[in-house]
Amino acid sequence: MRRVAFVTLALLGASLLYYVFVAGGEDDSWDRVRERGRLRVGMDASFPPFEVVDAEGQVQGLDVDLADALARRLGLQLEIANIAFDGLHDALAGGEVDVLISALPYEAQRTQDVRYSTPYFVDGLVWVHAAGTGEPDAGYSGPVVVEAGSEAAMLARDRLPQVTTVEVMSEGEVLARLAETGGYGIVTRVSACALVADQGLAIGQHLTEAPYAVAANARASRLADEIMSTLAEVLESDEWMAIRRRWLGEAC
Template sequence: MIDAIKNQQSKINNLRVGTLPLLLLALVILAYLAFLFFAPQSPPKPDDTWTRIQNEKIVRIGIDPSSPPFIVDDGKGNLSGFDVALANELAHKWGVKIQWVYTGYDGLYDALNAKQFDLILSALPYNPSKTQDVFFSHAYFNGGPVLIVRGDDTTTTDLAGLQNKTIAVELGSNGDAAARKYQKRYNLNLKQFNTSQDALRALQRGAVNAAIVDPITFIDFQRAEADTGAKTWRVVGKSLADENYIIAVRRDAPTLLREINAVIDSLRRAGKLDEMQKENF
């Protein structure tokens, strides 16, 4: 009996000696992992581009100033447009000055990656084929096609309200493609024209019930035809397809990208982007 008790105690002692170090090691590992997961992380180091902008107090912006109403040069070096207003907001928020770098539109991406400037802000639409080369900001304007009706049409609230009606589109445009997506669903009669302006003139004559064009073309038409009542025409609903305008930065500038997005998001929440659009369009 005494020998059996001694053997059992020996087994317990051996268990304690063999397992305690392993339990302690496991607890140490768990504590370390918990620290890594829950401990506050130090902020990432700012990228070199953002650091230089802050140190020199200058942001270099690549542009092709031939895209009104986004950005245009009056021939005397004076720039105006929506993109210029947005650039000024960025510079104001960051406390820096702007250095404009003129570049041909087709060469903007190459010049950006050659570090000739810090970012592109020049009527630049989102291009998925470029996402391996650059970072794109949040959208600051949607240039996708919109549904337009005359001022005396007070009942149309969406495409569903135009069932069996005739809609003017520009042949081969994004508006044409968007309209075809809904053609069968709402039994739309699409009438194609050579240009978006021709589509809007058909609406003006009363030859169609509505038109689908890009918002810039519509705004230009309203301005040109203000005396004919086009100012009373309205956009129905949201864009029928996205054609987002963005800012591009190099992929080695994530801090700059975050700062750009922060300003764009702030301007959108405050309604400032809409104000800038009205002022420049």
């Protein structure tokens, strides 16, 4: 009995030593970033207002300001890598960037390799209607304005068979039509945020949800820990509220 206990303790001790000095010791990801002094952020600058290249060739947007706030709190300089959307995860996995901040949808199947933050913006399809009027009730069967061919049109056809869809050519036209005629429409929340207030419209309930999160490499766990804990501080700060107001407007 005593021998079994000894062997068990020895194995536990060896495992602990291996974890502390071998497995744990290999992860110097945070030390390397600190030595470098720069936080390399991957984003696809083609999705305003989150990130877009302005007339001077500079990347601007909500994600840029968020990345800047994060880098400052980490004591690092911000370095942005403008990468096509489909290459973002490869760039993270290959170590070309330290973190992705690019209105990135959460993907459950990537969580073995990717550490996601809590969502910092929830996009998806939302009702839009004239400010001061309420949501359409469950039995509403009047017209609903949507962008032709879009997911809003698909959803209206599938989930709201009793309504009459009015199809226009863009989400901007949906909002313009509602501002002119009243009634109800369905657009993506990010499109609505910037435009509804100016047109006397209001954003209603979500019909679908698409959360955006910051993504770090799960295998660089110490760096991911630093990024996520610091990001949590940023997202609770007044600075973050100001960033949101600047890029998304008061409606969001």
